[in-house]
Structure formats: structure tokens, C-alpha cells
Amino acid sequence: MSGEAPRTSLYAVKVTIGQEKAVVEMLADRAATEGIPITAILSAAELKGYIIIESPTPHHVDELIRGMRHVRGRVQGVVDYAEVDRYLQARPAVEGLAVGTIVEIIAGPFKGMQAKVMNVDKVKEEVTIEILEASYTLPITVHADYVRPIKGVSP
Amino acid sequence: MSEKACRNCRLITRDRVCPNCRSSDLSEDFTGLLVVLDPENSELAKRAGIKKKGRYALRVR
Numbered sequence: 001m002s003g004e005a006p007r008t009s010l011y012a013v014k015v016t017i018g019q020e021k022a023v024v025e026m027l028a029d030r031a032a033t034e035g036i037p038i039t040a041i042l043s044a045a046e047l048k049g050y051i052i053i054e055s056p057t058p059h060h061v062d063e064l065i066r067g068m069r070h071v072r073g074r075v076q077g078v079v080d081y082a083e084v085d086r087y088l089q090a091r092p093a094v095e096g097l098a099v100g101t102i103v104e105i106i107a108g109p110f111k112g113m114q115a116k117v118m119n120v121d122k123v124k125e126e127v128t129i130e131i132l133e134a135s136y137t138l139p140i141t142v143h144a145d146y147v148r149p150i151k152g153v154s155p
Numbered sequence: 156m157s158e159k160a161c162r163n164c165r166l167i168t169r170d171r172v173c174p175n176c177r178s179s180d181l182s183e184d185f186t187g188l189l190v191v192l193d194p195e196n197s198e199l200a201k202r203a204g205i206k207k208k209g210r211y212a213l214r215v216r
Contacts, residue, residue, distance in 0.1 A: 008198055021188050028190040028210075039197035044213055045186040054199050081198060087187065087213055088203040125216075143216070 008039050008054050010079035011061045014072040017049045023070050024051055036064050044087040050075070052084055093125045093144035102151040103129060108142065114150070160185035160212035167210045175207060187213025 015023045020043040031038040037060055042052040053061050058074065065071045097103070101117045115129035118139055128141045159181035160166065161173035167188075172179050189211045194200045205211060 008196060010199070024188050024190055028192060031192055037193070039191075039193040040199040041190045041192070042199060042213075043188045052199075054197055056196075081202065084199070085202060088189075088199065145216070 008056050009058075010081065010084060011053050011055065011058055012050050012075040012079050013053055013061065013065055014049060014075060015051055016070040016072070019070040020048070020051050023068065026068060027051075027053070027064055030068070031064055036060050038064055042084065042087065044084075046087065052079060094120050094122050094127065096149045097127055097144060097147070101149050102132075103127075103147040104150050105129070105131075105142070105146060106148050107146045110140070115147070117147075120144075157183060159183050160215045162215050165205075165211045165213070165215055166207075167212055175209065182215050184216040185212035185214060189213055 024041045024043045028041055030036070038053060038055045040054040053064065055061050061074055065074060097117055097120055099117055099120065103115055103117060105111055105113050105115055110131060113131050113133055115131045117127050118130050119128035125144045126141050127144050127147060128139050129147065130137050130139050156169050158167050158169055161168065161176060161178055162180040162182055163178040164173060164176045166173055166175045168174055168181070173181065189199065189203060191197055191200045191205050191208055191211065194206055194208055203211070
């Protein structure tokens with residue numbers, strides 16, 4: 001960590017859900033063509049309905065978003081850099097998953113079902129799970145992004 | 156050609172080879188978007204380990 005405080009701040013902007021990436025592209029184009037001092041713009045998959053704009057002052061953010069389609073306005077105040085760190089640093093998808101962990105499947109045909117982790121492949125970032133609601137054991141292998149741990153290792 | 160993200164430096168490109176690091180290890184499966192306009196003054200770019208202007212993915216599978 002450098003001792004020097006950043007000269008820029010982060011501002012959250014509310015946008016239409018599903019249009020985050022399109023808005024980021026349009027704003028980046030406008031900042032470049034109109035010479036507005038914006039240093040970076042971020043859209044994270046986990047952050048639905050919001051984008052983060054990095055700029056030296058909030059006035060430049062207001063100038064940038066004025067009249068832009070799908071923009072609902074700037075959120076008052078600034079966003080802490082520590083809060084966006086988790087979107088920037090690629091953490092392994094299998095983090096928090098171990099054999100015996102109870103998980104919820106968050107995508108695909110088994111979405112919403114609970115399952116128990118039977119095997120973790122750290123290299124491929126895949127987990128083999130057994131669906132708890134199934135009447136017979138059916139091991140399936142899915143990407144670790146498609147499951148969310150809900151309970152630690154069960155006995 | 157559809158957009159792909161470099162697994163090495165996360166730059167998003169339509170080329171077959173990453174124009175930033177010359178890697179050919181590209182993936183269509185990526186999420187998030189970080190547009191860096193001024194890498195020298197951007198704390199976000201610094202924290203993400205990005206030194207060049209451009210469009211980057213946050214997560215590449």
C-alpha cells in the first residue's frame with residue numbers, strides 16, 4: 001500500500017438494470033471526446049443497477065452523466081476504495097467450498113436447489129455436487145461460480 | 156468476431172491475439188467491465204494492476 005492518498009474519488013451512479021455495460025461504454029466515449037477528466041469507469045456483474053465512476057471531483061461526474069440515456073442519477077457521497085476492491089481482485093471461485101459444504105445452486109436447470117459438495121477441483125474451478133432434494137444420488141459437476149455456500153462443512 | 160478477454164491481462168479485444176500482452180489465450184466467457192481512461196492517475200487501475208488505457212474484464216473464465 002502506498003502512503004499517498006489517491007487524488008480521485010469513486011462515485012456511484014444509478015442506471016437502468018441490464019444497461020450497465022452499455023452506459024459505461026457511452027460514458028467512456030463521451031469522456032474521451034469531450035475531454036472530461038474521468039480516470040476510470042467500472043461495471044461489476046455483482047453490482048446490478050449501479051456503475052462506479054472515478055474522477056477528481058463530483059462535478060465532472062455530473063457533467064459526464066447529464067442527459068445520458070439509462071442514467072438515473074448520481075448517488076450522494078463517495079464510495080470507499082476498499083468496497084470495490086473485491087470486484088477488482090480475482091479471487092478463486094472455489095474459495096469457501098470444501099467437501100461436505102452445503103451449497104445453493106444459483107444458475108442452470110437445478111437453480112434454487114440445495115446440494116452437498118462431494119469433490120472440489122481447484123485447477124478447473126469445478127465442484128462435484130449431489131442434490132439433496134433428489135430421491136437418488138446423482139453427482140453432477142458444475143463450475144464453482146454456479147454454487148453459493150450456505151452452510152459450512154456438515155458432519 | 157465477438158469480443159474476447161485475455162486470460163493473462165484481462166484486456167477485451169476482437170482480435171485473435173491480445174494487443175496488449177500478445178497472448179493468444181483469450182476467452183469469450185468474461186464478466187464485469189473496467190474502462191481505464193487515465194491509468195497514471197487512476198487508483199482503480201493501480202489496484203487492478205492495470206498500466207495501460209483500455210477496456211478490461213473484471214473476471215475471465
